[in-house]
Amino acid sequence: MAGFVDKTPLTSGRKLDHLRICADEEIERGSPGFEDVRLVHSALPECDLSRIDLSTRFLGQRLNSPLFIAAMTGGHPGTTEVNRSLARAAERYGLGMCVGSQRAALENPRLEESFRVVREEAPHAFLSANLGIVQLRDHGLDWAERAVSMIDADAISIHLNFLQEAIQPEGDHDATGCYDALAALCMESKVPVIVKETGSGISAETARACWGAGVRAIDIGGWGGTSWAAVEAFRAERSPGHQETRLVSLGALFEDWGIPTAVSLCEVASTGSPVIATGGIRSGLDMARALALGADLCGVALPLLKTALESEDTLFTRIETLHRELSTAMFLSGSAKIADQKRARAYITGKTRQMLEHIQGGK
Template identity: 50%
Template sequence: MSTSSRKLEHMQLCAQQQVESRKTGPGFEDVKLVHRALPEMDMDSVDISTSFLGKKLDAPFMIASITGGHPDTTPVNAALAEAAEETGIGIGVGSQRAAIEDPIQEESFSVVRDKAPNAFVYGNIGAAQVKEYGIEGAEKLVEMLDADALAVHLNFLQEAIQPEGDRDATGCIDAIEEICSIDVPIIVKETGAGISREDALLLKEAGVAAIDVGGAGGTSWAGVEVYRAKQRGDRISGHLGELFWDFGIPTIPSLIECRVSLPLIATGGVRTGLDIAKSLALGANLASAALPFVAPALKKGDSVKQRLELMFEELKVAMFLCGCPDIESLRTSSSVVLQGETLEYLDQRGFDIRDIELHSKLL
């Protein structure tokens, strides 16, 4: 199957099937924001604007990489980009590999910049492809979108399961370090299995500008591959996808793992403004999500914008109840309690919660 056809199939499955983690949650249920009964502020004055990698955003959120690479994905990316522009947030595109292989597919990506001329837009390519394309290829991807940043996605769980996957992970960190010399920031993002402290430190040493933890608990790309395997009668891929459906580090533990003094994006199971607030209180600079916007983007009208606006109202309520008038105070002054499986995970990994402050002022 061509890369272009596979991208369309992925989007359709995400819109039509249950592809979220089944047993592993992102960990938001283990995070308790300490309520301030006397917030001593006016909720109508809450300011959720922020900045990220030098770009001002009206809310600490991005629409994570979803699609592109097939003509039928062009209107979807257009709808997502229009919503990002109107709400003043960031947006990423799906892997641009299809456009490198077939330049006809470039419009399905460039439409994002056309519809969102002022938004923070990031390009996207897999780590395996970075080894192949190098600096010249990375610069072409940025030029395609007039991108503000380039994301390198790590998806070796999915690659290991799909029959056409690239399973050679050697040399990726060197390739990432090489492209960190281009003129835009490099974001490294996982796609649903999380990033450990060990790998976060490697990425920091390589010179990346930010890390998107992409934790387990949201969309399972192993799960997506189960549906693809069933369609083609692939018994082995189907078995592997079922076995590894919930594999990975959940979003909240991964967020703590990745606190290595780099800007962080919390992705993986973010579904509400309360999830955004919890992410920022634990050190994230932004949160992002993809799956909640796939079905709305396939509809006509303002469905994506309406979903975003609801999340941002939820965020404002959470900030008000924590006594935080702006994003900086949420990140540096809010109090957080961790419990349950997240606390147990962090304890076994050697993170002594008693000896660190959970908000980000010490990062």
């Protein structure tokens, strides 16, 4: 085919690069703003810590906890075992999980096993497929349906990552036509469509556009956790050359770009639901704060990846710790169940408050 560039080895190799950089380097930047969110203490909670109910519902399915294993990996044979461990955790604890971008396996079906393993290990879990919005625009419903059937998914997440694309040497820099592609998928898809950012956050304006397109849930993917500007800067640094040197400084300049998770969450939750809060959530206390600000689920990526790479036991212990912390925060807020925590009151201070006042006060 004239002009056809086979990006398969590039896509698959990039998946392994990302995994290695995220495991080895310091790639978190900034703060999601949860230190500005102080839950109101209930001195007379009238509930039993040992009976706090973490179960919840999301897109018609029951989950044992609002902890959501955010999209991370698959797409290279070297990623299969991490996905296996994450899927086992999803099955064991009744958690929802989103796989990493399935682009590499859609380009090269030999890589499908690194994703299929997730459904094999988590036959009962709520699983979301994952595709970039540019691939959706360029390949349409066919790729979306193949991604869903590859893991018998309950939903499909379409990721928005234009900051990363702008800094990747091989990135897609043309975002035109993406909204129409999203709306067309929402019309045709047999499973609910979730739209997700990957670390720069979603504004109220973008959220309204997404609901208008027909998405069924929004994952805000806010700033203050894993930074894709930092990850791509490390990648560029590891492959020196004229263009890459420029990309290292571009990545460094834009490490601060994005809407902090706590702010993005308030913006998006004011426009509709359900909302997944992802980006820099590092404890069960952060989860409790996010629920009080309007989150339905709380996505965690990097900490689960790092523990999964250590051992499955370490991953399971981390999940149990998150649950223990969440239960404690709920108990001290006087919330016996997730619906109560979503009504919990919080004081918002500092920069988060300033940013939210700025939004309420208009431009």
